[in-house]
Amino acid sequence: MKLMKLEIVTPNGVIFDDEIKQVTLPGSEGEFGVLADHATLVSLLDTGVIVIETSDSKEISVAVDSGYVKVEEEKTLCVVDGAVALSGDDSDLAEKIAEAKELLDKAQTSSTAIIAAKSKVDSISKNF
Amino acid sequence: MANLKEIKRKISSVKGTQKTTRAMKLVSSAKLKRTEEVAKRSKVYAAKLTELLNEIARKMQQNNENGIDNVFFKENQNPKKVDVVYVTADKGLCGGFNFQTIKRTNKVLSEFKEAGTEVRLSGIGKKGIAYYKYNKIEMINEIDDLSSAPNYERAKEFISELVEDYISGKTDKIVLIHNGYVNMITQEINQQQLLPVDTSALELDAVSLSEMDIEPDDDDTLLDALVKKYVEYTMYYALLNSLAAEHSARMQAMDAATNNAKEMVGKLTVKYNKARQEAITTELIEIISGMESMK
Numbered sequence: 001m002k003l004m005k006l007e008i009v010t011p012n013g014v015i016f017d018d019e020i021k022q023v024t025l026p027g028s029e030g031e032f033g034v035l036a037d038h039a040t041l042v043s044l045l046d047t048g049v050i051v052i053e054t055s056d057s058k059e060i061s062v063a064v065d066s067g068y069v070k071v072e073e074e075k076t077l078c079v080v081d082g083a084v085a086l087s088g089d090d091s092d093l094a095e096k097i098a099e100a101k102e103l104l105d106k107a108q109t110s111s112t113a114i115i116a117a118k119s120k121v122d123s124i125s126k127n128f
Numbered sequence: 129m130a131n132l133k134e135i136k137r138k139i140s141s142v143k144g145t146q147k148t149t150r151a152m153k154l155v156s157s158a159k160l161k162r163t164e165e166v167a168k169r170s171k172v173y174a175a176k177l178t179e180l181l182n183e184i185a186r187k188m189q190q191n192n193e194n195g196i197d198n199v200f201f202k203e204n205q206n207p208k209k210v211d212v213v214y215v216t217a218d219k220g221l222c223g224g225f226n227f228q229t230i231k232r233t234n235k236v237l238s239e240f241k242e243a244g245t246e247v248r249l250s251g252i253g254k255k256g257i258a259y260y261k262y263n264k265i266e267m268i269n270e271i272d273d274l275s276s277a278p279n280y281e282r283a284k285e286f287i288s289e290l291v292e293d294y295i296s297g298k299t300d301k302i303v304l305i306h307n308g309y310v311n312m313i314t315q316e317i318n319q320q321q322l323l324p325v326d327t328s329a330l331e332l333d334a335v336s337l338s339e340m341d342i343e344p345d346d347d348d349t350l351l352d353a354l355v356k357k358y359v360e361y362t363m364y365y366a367l368l369n370s371l372a373a374e375h376s377a378r379m380q381a382m383d384a385a386t387n388n389a390k391e392m393v394g395k396l397t398v399k400y401n402k403a404r405q406e407a408i409t410t411e412l413i414e415i416i417s418g419m420e421s422m423k
Contacts, residue, residue, distance in 0.1 A: 009173050028344055044353060
């Protein structure tokens with residue numbers, strides 16, 4: 001499967017920069033998935049969860065409050081205000097989940113988006 | 129003898145000053161390291177945000193022959209009212225750091241005045257505020273405790289008011305002036321136009337972006353949000369940059385002060401020794417002449 005580059009940048013630094021298989025993004029017009037060779041696209045990101053499928057088929061979730069994404073054929077760039085990464089093998093997952101929820105709570109978007117994102121975060125914690 | 133005592137007192141006082149300046153230098157270098165780290169991380173974000181904005185602006189320029197039809201991009205050839213924002217430090221003892229910014233701000237102010245443009249001044253930083261208050265130059269907005277502890281929320285609040293005025297057409301331009309960090313020994317004054325977004329630097333002949341999709345569909349929603357973010361973040365980054373520059377300037381100033389104190393102690397010690405020698409010689413002469421007269 002063809003890989004593409006994903007970069008997630010927050011004001012506190014780059015939190016993700018790697019080759020990936022697929023990423024699902026919470027666009028303001030609805031959630032969408034991106035594979036390599038996707039058409040060029042710029043979109044607003046809503047409060048939600050970015051789900052990344054890494055090159056070794058692991059799943060990483062990143063809770064974000066708001067931002068922008070620029071998709072190019074070879075490269076996807078997310079510029080977000082706040083983000084908390086939740087990956088399965090983290091020992092401090094519970095702590096991260098609490099942190100993610102706090103971030104989502106503070107987000108200034110519609111409450112439905114926040115609730116949807118929070119329930120997604122919850123389902124992650126159940127999976128591991 | 130009184131002279132000797134005086135010199136000794138002077139020496140110990142200079143040594144005390146030296147201790148203080150050395151401690152201040154150490155504190156500044158520690159703080160600089162921390163601020164530099166924060167600034168470095170934010171720089172990536174600022175760069176990516178600018179990149180994104182540039183690309184969208186470029187796309188819109190391609191689609192629209194008359195340039196970009198958006199309030200944030202329309203350059204007013206004859207600006208009537210301009211907002212000037214400066215950032216200085218809250219504290220002194222950092223060489224010419226604050227004065228450089230003030231000097232540049234004054235230059236900009238007089239340039240606008242000559243062109244017959246009305247200027248509103250607003251600023252962050254105790255030192256600048258003190259200067260303009262003393263010179264009775266009116267400011268519409270002043271914050272005196274933000275430059276020593278940059279905070280995104282407050283930077284946003286501060287600049288948002290100005291952006292609102294820009295959108296409603298009360299002002300035609302926002303200019304930001306601050307001192308920036310280059311490296312440990314150099315600071316550089318930055319003057320940038322926050323709004324309207326300066327599109328002259330865009331490279332138009334780059335990759336064709338006509339294929340680019342934009343969500344939400346209406347360009348303005350995305351662009352408005354992006355430009356606001358860009359302005360807010362540039363403001364915040366200016367604060368960080370200015371703080372890093374302040375610490376590096378203070379480090380330099382305190383280093384120079386420590387060296388000067390050292391030199392002064394050396395000079396005073398020589399003077400002290402000379403005076404002591406003189407006193408001894410005088411005493412000896414007195415004794416010898418006394419003995420001579422006894423003969």
